[in-house]
Amino acid sequence: MARKQQAYDDIPGTFVFDAERSREGFGINMFCMSLMKEENRKAFKADEAGYLKKFKLTPAQTEAILKRDYNRMLELGGNIYFTAKLGATDGHSFQHLAAVMTGNTQQDYAEMMLAGGRSVEGNRSRSGKNAPSKFVAGAAARKPAAAKAKTKTKTKSRSAKRK
Amino acid sequence: MARIIAGIGSSHVPAIGAALDNGRTEEPYWKRVFSGFEKSQAWMREAKPDVAIIVYNDHASAFSVEVIPTFALGCAAEFPPADEGWGPRPVPVVEGHPALASHIAQSVILDEFDLTICNKMEVDHGMTVPMNLLFGKVDKDSHWPCPVIPLAVNVVMYPPPTGHRCYMLGKAIRKAVESYPEDLKVVIFGTGGLSHQISGPRAGLINSKWDKSFLDNLSKDPKKLAQIPHIDYMREAGAEGIEMVMWLVMRGALDDKVDEVYRFYTVPASNTAVGHIILANRPRGAKAAATRRKPAGGRHKPAAGRPKRAAAQAKAQRIRS
Numbered sequence: 001m002a003r004k005q006q007a008y009d010d011i012p013g014t015f016v017f018d019a020e021r022s023r024e025g026f027g028i029n030m031f032c033m034s035l036m037k038e039e040n041r042k043a044f045k046a047d048e049a050g051y052l053k054k055f056k057l058t059p060a061q062t063e064a065i066l067k068r069d070y071n072r073m074l075e076l077g078g079n080i081y082f083t084a085k086l087g088a089t090d091g092h093s094f095q096h097l098a099a100v101m102t103g104n105t106q107q108d109y110a111e112m113m114l115a116g117g118r119s120v121e122g123n124r125s126r127s128g129k130n131a132p133s134k135f136v137a138g139a140a141a142r143k144p145a146a147a148k149a150k151t152k153t154k155t156k157s158r159s160a161k162r163k
Numbered sequence: 164m165a166r167i168i169a170g171i172g173s174s175h176v177p178a179i180g181a182a183l184d185n186g187r188t189e190e191p192y193w194k195r196v197f198s199g200f201e202k203s204q205a206w207m208r209e210a211k212p213d214v215a216i217i218v219y220n221d222h223a224s225a226f227s228v229e230v231i232p233t234f235a236l237g238c239a240a241e242f243p244p245a246d247e248g249w250g251p252r253p254v255p256v257v258e259g260h261p262a263l264a265s266h267i268a269q270s271v272i273l274d275e276f277d278l279t280i281c282n283k284m285e286v287d288h289g290m291t292v293p294m295n296l297l298f299g300k301v302d303k304d305s306h307w308p309c310p311v312i313p314l315a316v317n318v319v320m321y322p323p324p325t326g327h328r329c330y331m332l333g334k335a336i337r338k339a340v341e342s343y344p345e346d347l348k349v350v351i352f353g354t355g356g357l358s359h360q361i362s363g364p365r366a367g368l369i370n371s372k373w374d375k376s377f378l379d380n381l382s383k384d385p386k387k388l389a390q391i392p393h394i395d396y397m398r399e400a401g402a403e404g405i406e407m408v409m410w411l412v413m414r415g416a417l418d419d420k421v422d423e424v425y426r427f428y429t430v431p432a433s434n435t436a437v438g439h440i441i442l443a444n445r446p447r448g449a450k451a452a453a454t455r456r457k458p459a460g461g462r463h464k465p466a467a468g469r470p471k472r473a474a475a476q477a478k479a480q481r482i483r484s
Contacts, residue, residue: 008321008394013365014402018321022228029228031224036248071363080362080403081223081319088248094178098366098434100198109367113431117369118360133395137376 012126013102015074025077027056028065032082035089044089070101164378165263165340165347166447169210170413171203172381172440173293175219175354177247178433180292183300184253190398196437197429200296203441206424207308213347214269216312216336217290218412219354220319222247224287231320232279234332236312237286238264245285253303260310263343267312270339276332279374293354296439318355318406322393326408330389333415340416353413357428359435360401368401369436374428377407382423385414386481417446418444421435 003102008016009040015021022029031052034040052062060131065086087097099109112118124130182193224245226232239259244251268280290313295301298308311465314336317323324332333351340349357377360368377400391409396405424441431437 003219008397011365011394013363014397015363016321016397016402017319017362022231022320026228029223033223035225036246052372053370074363077267078320079223079228082228085223085248094361094433098361101362102364102366112367113369113434116371116430117434117436118365120358120368120370120373120399123365123368131389131400133373135376135380135391135395136373136399137379151383 001121005089010125010127010129012123015071017074017077017079021077023077025059025079026063027074028061028073029082031057031065032078035085041089045141060156068100070097074101086113165343165345165349165473167340167349167416167444168212169295169350169441169443170417170421171297171350171352172378172410172413172438172442173296173352173354173361174356174432174435174437174439175286175289175292176432176435176437177222177292180288180295180438181254182185182483183295195429196432197296198360199429199437200440202425203297203427203439204299206349206441210350211348212309212350214263214312214339214349215294215330215352215415216314216349217293217352217354218314218316218409219286219289219352220291220317220406220409221315222287222289222319225281225285225315226317228320231317232315233317233324234276235279235284235315236264236268237281237284237315238268239282239284239382242284242286242290242311242313244291245287247287252288252291254295255301255303255305255307257286257290257294257307257313258310262330263340263345263349265345266343267336267339270334270342271332274335275337281313281315283376284315286312289315289354293352297352314412316406316409316412318409321405323408325393325394326391326411327389329408329411329414330385333412333417336400336412337416351413351416353410355406356400356404357407357438358400358404359434361403361434363402365401367434368404369430370399370401370404370428371428373399373440374436376412378426378428378438381410381414381440382421382426382442385411385419390413414442417442420445464482 018152048066064076070083084094094129095110099106182188186254187193188197224247236263237259240261241259242257244254268278272278301307357374359452360366421442421444427439429437
């Protein structure tokens with residue numbers, strides 16, 4: 001069944017872990033949770049595909065885990081606090097995972113953070129809803145008319161393109 | 164009567180805990196973060212609270228995806244630090260305050276906030292990192308300076324409770340605390356945030372403008388913050404930035420008008436903008452005395468209140484600079 005479109009699917013580069021993803025990704029997250037135990041980490045590392053059979057996973061979810069495709073895991077219902085446990089099992093720092101998810105080298109990612117992080121400008125919306133929230137000081141004062149018009153013309157369905 | 168004297172907002176970045184536990188606090192990167200909390204620790208030593216209520220979120224430590232309570236209040240006598248994959252943090256077991264906690268549970272549930280009660284719960288960095296930032300490093304075999312009542316909020320699975328709901332829960336908690344007969348000085352922490360996204364291709368997002376605006380309004384116009392819809396948090400402050408709603412529980416538990424004692428902001432700690440604020444309720448005695456001096460009926464502020472407020476603001480300014 002296709003995922004029901006949500007207003008927050010308009011946020012670029014973001015897979016919101018909502019109730020639907022939580023339901024679909026239960027197996028991914030329970031697998032990740034199992035990695036909190038040393039004996040499970042060992043069993044997984046010894047036979048990854050075999051270990052994954054203990055969990056209710058779709059073939060796509062199994063493939064994403066085996067390939068360490070972190071964005072795909074999130075899309076299929078994994079949650080970052082859980083998938084980070086897989087990264088830790090592989091001996092990676094969180095910044096390594098962040099770099100992988102953003103398509104950067106770890107050094108480039110670290111430098112971006114030191115320079116103040118990724119700017120929100122141009123990163124608010126897929127559909128061009130890039131005016132700042134009216135709750136940010138100055139935003140409403142600067143373009144009150146534009147901000148108002150935006151909220152009124154908000155469309156229900158959006159063509160949220162997936163990467 | 165128990166009383167909330169102040170609210171504290173603080174980020175709870177796990178890497179801050181790791182830096183502390185691994186003796187890296189003197190490295191320039193981390194010194195920048197820790198030095199921002201030195202004055203807060205001095206303030207806390209002077210405030211000497213009897214109890215701290217800490218609003219935080221669990222990160223797949225005590226709660227997995229099997230049970231996801233929206234608001235979970237810790238009523239146990241103690242809360243062991245959770246093993247988050249590298250062994251439990253070397254911090255003391257967190258002592259609870261079961262009597263006040265169960266009093267709060269009873270009061271707020273009757274005020275229609277349907278809490279989950281946890282009589283056994285481990286706590287992760289979401290709680291122990293802000294404790295370290297405000298109480299300093301505490302030896303594993305020693306004791307934290309005061310008992311703690313944890314309030315875990317689901318901000319991991321969407322939707323978390325709305326900002327408005329959090330704010331109103333804060334008000335109900337305040338009412339509960341003030342109906343507790345024992346004289347206790349209580350502080351309340353809101354933790355998490357500020358802007359950050361750690362998941363997906365947009366990871367690394369930071370929005371300092373948003374953060375500053377949030378801190379300003381937290382101090383002066385919290386009702387405005389309580390109206391922010393979730394999508395604005397996620398769009399502007401990052402998918403994980405939505406945990407800032409937890410600060411509104413803290414703010415709701417304070418007086419409408421508070422004194423901003425201290426504020427600190429720095430980017431980054433790991434993937435996150437670090438924000439911190441201390442907001443103090445004005446002393447009740449002074450307010451009552453000022454009101455007594457004023458004949459009844461006037462809705463505007465008593466004249467005697469003004470210089471006091473100016474003095475408090477000047478003091479806050481001194482601490483800040």
